[in-house]
Amino acid sequence: MCWHVVDVERLVEDDPPARAVWELIGGLDLTRFLSPIGSINGQAGRPAFDPQLLISVWLYAYSRGISSAREIARRCEYEPAFQWLTGLGVINHHTLSDFRIEHREALDELFTQVLAVLSAESLITLERVMHDGTKIYANAGKSSFCTKKRIEAHLKIAREHVARMEQPEAAELPEPRRAKVRERVHREREQRVAHALSEYEKIERAKRPGYNRTSKQQTGASISDPEARIMRHSSAPCALSYNVQVSTDAAAGIVVGIDASQTVPDYEHLVPAVKQIEERLGKRPRQMVVDAGYTSRENVLALHQYGVTMFGRSVQADGRVRQRFARCGVTDGFLPDDFHFDSRSDTFLCPEGKVLRPRVPTERPGRTMIRYQASITDCKVCAQRTKCCSGNTRYGRSIVVTKENPVVTAFRARTASAEGEAALKQRSVVAEFVNAWLKEKLGLRRFHVRGLAKIRTEAMWAALTYNVQQWIRLRWRPLRLAIPLATA
Numbered sequence: 225m226c227w228h229v230v231d232v233e234r235l236v237e238d239d240p241p242a243r244a245v246w247e248l249i250g251g252l253d254l255t256r257f258l259s260p261i262g263s264i265n266g267q268a269g270r271p272a273f274d275p276q277l278l279i280s281v282w283l284y285a286y287s288r289g290i291s292s293a294r295e296i297a298r299r300c301e302y303e304p305a306f307q308w309l310t311g312l313g314v315i316n317h318h319t320l321s322d323f324r325i326e327h328r329e330a331l332d333e334l335f336t337q338v339l340a341v342l343s344a345e346s347l348i349t350l351e352r353v354m355h356d357g358t359k360i361y362a363n364a365g366k367s368s369f370c371t372k373k374r375i376e377a378h379l380k381i382a383r384e385h386v387a388r389m390e391q392p393e394a395a396e397l398p399e400p401r402r403a404k405v406r407e408r409v410h411r412e413r414e415q416r417v418a419h420a421l422s423e424y425e426k427i428e429r430a431k432r433p434g435y436n437r438t439s440k441q442q443t444g445a446s447i448s449d450p451e452a453r454i455m456r457h458s459s460a461p462c463a464l465s466y467n468v469q470v471s472t473d474a475a476a477g478i479v480v481g482i483d484a485s486q487t488v489p490d491y492e493h494l495v496p497a498v499k500q501i502e503e504r505l506g507k508r509p510r511q512m513v514v515d516a517g518y519t520s521r522e523n524v525l526a527l528h529q530y531g532v533t534m535f536g537r538s539v540q541a542d543g544r545v546r547q548r549f550a551r552c553g554v555t556d557g558f559l560p561d562d563f564h565f566d567s568r569s570d571t572f573l574c575p576e577g578k579v580l581r582p583r584v585p586t587e588r589p590g591r592t593m594i595r596y597q598a599s600i601t602d603c604k605v606c607a608q609r610t611k612c613c614s615g616n617t618r619y620g621r622s623i624v625v626t627k628e629n630p631v632v633t634a635f636r637a638r639t640a641s642a643e644g645e646a647a648l649k650q651r652s653v654v655a656e657f658v659n660a661w662l663k664e665k666l667g668l669r670r671f672h673v674r675g676l677a678k679i680r681t682e683a684m685w686a687a688l689t690y691n692v693q694q695w696i697r698l699r700w701r702p703l704r705l706a707i708p709l710a711t712a
């Protein structure tokens with residue numbers, strides 16, 4: 225052991241990002257973080273840590289790909305940048321860990337404040353926003369996933385443990401402190417398993433009627449993180465995960481909206497994303513660019529109503545239609561394109577020359593569907609029946625014509641134009657870059673917390689760190705290079 229003099233200011237000479245984070249956070253309004261802190265006259269207690277310090281430590285840690293509170297606490301003891309941020313102080317990992325998840329609303333406001341700073345520095349224009357979703361692993365192993373039967377068995381055991389701890393003999397154990405800890409652990413486990421059972425019931429209720437157990441729908445819940453859901457990853461097998469939604473402004477690649485959800489389909493997150501951007505920045509994006517997962521007629525119409533121009537890749541319909549008809553036994557030569565439409569009589573003629581007449585149109589969001597049907601008397605005796613409508617013995621062959629809403633037609637034409645192609649190309653660069661950065665650089669491949677509310681908070685920390693890093697790269701660092709540190 226040795227004593228030596230440390231010039232704290234010189235600790236970050238080689239690591240200016242720590243200083244940049246401190247400066248940025250120091251210039252923001254942290255009242256919402258400060259308001260829960262108070263002292264009670266006459267009662268002892270250690271002084272609270274300054275929120276500026278804890279925020280800066282977390283942002284700096286995430287920017288280095290460190291997301292474990294224990295690891296940060298360890299590094300505060302020897303790593304110069306952490307020592308500078310804490311003023312050579314020591315922070316308990318519990319303090320760090322609690323701070324990360326306890327200030328969801330204050331953090332949300334801080335995220336908006338940072339966006340205001342970036343917007344004032346012309347790094348956000350909202351001319352074009354790319355929206356994308358990425359699956360991030362939950363903090364729960366494969367073995368924690370249980371069927372209803374197993375969850376109930378676990379719950380029974382957990383309740384037995386709790387009941388045993390409540391017996392008078394338990395209070396007379398030689399180590400009462402340990403017994404208390406054990407009781408708390410058993411109670412927490414019981415609550416978690418009961419929560420898993422309620423989540424399982426929620427999943428079952430959300431299933432479509434006539435659900436088939438052999439399909440790929442979730443058939444249980446995790447007892448480690450009951451709110452996590454089984455999701456398919458693009459380059460990995462299905463796993464317990466959350467679906468993180470990220471909106472990125474194309475001007476400088478700044479994240480202008482972030483959220484996490486338990487639901488897999490992406491299309492239902494597009495309208496909430498536009499609303500979130502408007503709430504944070506006071507205006508809507510001019511253009512929104514998305515991939516096929518968000519392209520639905522409902523979204524096209526909703527964004528049109530909001531005055532947002534949408535670009536989105538459509539699912540290749542032709543291949544799907546062919547596959548669907550093939551499953552029903554319809555062969556080539558009897559697909560809808562092989563039926564001839566007569567506009568004067570508003571009827572179709574089948575390849576055998578029989579008439580298909582229109583039925584009452586059905587209105588659906590963004591389209592009108594008209595079914596044209598042949599008479600069963602014609603089809604019953606037709607020699608081509610096995611190729612045209614083999615499985616149907618009650619009704620004549622029908623085809624459905626969809627009349628698109630003009631807004632949807634305009635959306636398709638826009639996306640197919642040169643501008644649309646360029647926007648979609650730019651989307652994959654901008655949106656995928658952010659996803660890769662969050663996972664690779666910030667280490668957010670797997671969440672460190674459990675439960676949707678905490679997951680949303682951790683995703684927010686990561687997005688905030690990413691934005692601060694972009695601000696350092698695009699604004700703070702060029703300014704520092706222009707004005708050397710010694711004279712700054």
Ligand code: SF4
Pocket residue numbers: 574575576577578598602603604606607608609612613620621
């Ligand atoms: S089955 Fe009916 S619709 Fe199909 S070709 Fe024969 S008559 Fe026409």
